[in-house]
Amino acid sequence: MPQKSRRSALMAELTVESRRYMAAYALFNQAVADHLRLHPTDLQCLNLLSLETVPVTTGRIAELTGLTTGSATRLVDRLERGGYVTRERDTADRRRVLVTTVPERMAEIGEVWERLNGAWAAMFEAYDDDEVALLIAHMRRTVELSALQVTALREGVPSVSGPGRA
Incomplete structure (x- = not known):
């Protein structure tokens, strides 16, 4: 061929x-x-919050999820009602409100992921180190392109270019 x-x-x-x-x-x-x-968006928000090293503002949650600030506020409201997050005033800037995950509730989610992770780990063991590196590069580029596409869709832009090769 x-x-x-x-x-x-x-x-x-x-x-x-x-x-x-x-x-x-x-x-x-x-x-x-x-x-x-949980709602799928709420689950992924909690996933993203678990990757943050410090409590974040609702504005940061909007950035992480690609949601509007109003939608992010409603998402945080749902998570707070469910006991997954708390809101606290920032001690350094009392005007800011920080969202913090509740460790016990995050542990419940972690237990589910732990049960599922064995099969994923076994699947990735079939790949050599170069293939795993390629998968990592692909995932990073996919995250970048997805963020660009979300922004384009929300702004009504017909198409965007993807990130270049790393």
Whole structure:
């Protein structure tokens, strides 16, 4: 098969598998959220908050999630009612309110992830170090492009360019 035809075939297959991958992830996220009796966006917000090293403002949550500040406020309201986060005045700047996760509730989510992680770890063990490095690079670029695409969609921009190769 000529190189150009092979590339075209691979790109077509990549398009199909990417759609399956995104759908599978969305459905998996929904199932985990349902299991925890959370909205999928709330679950992913808690995931992102667990990666932050300090309490954050609702504005930062809007940045992390790509939500408007109003939507982020409603999300924090739901998480606070569910006992997953608390709001506290910033001692350095009393005008700011910081959102902090509740360790006991985060531990409940952690227990679910712990049960699921073994299968994921086993799947990644099949890859050599160079393949794992490629997966990491792909995931980082996907996160960057997703953020650009979310912004473009919200601003009504028809298309954006993806991040370059790292």
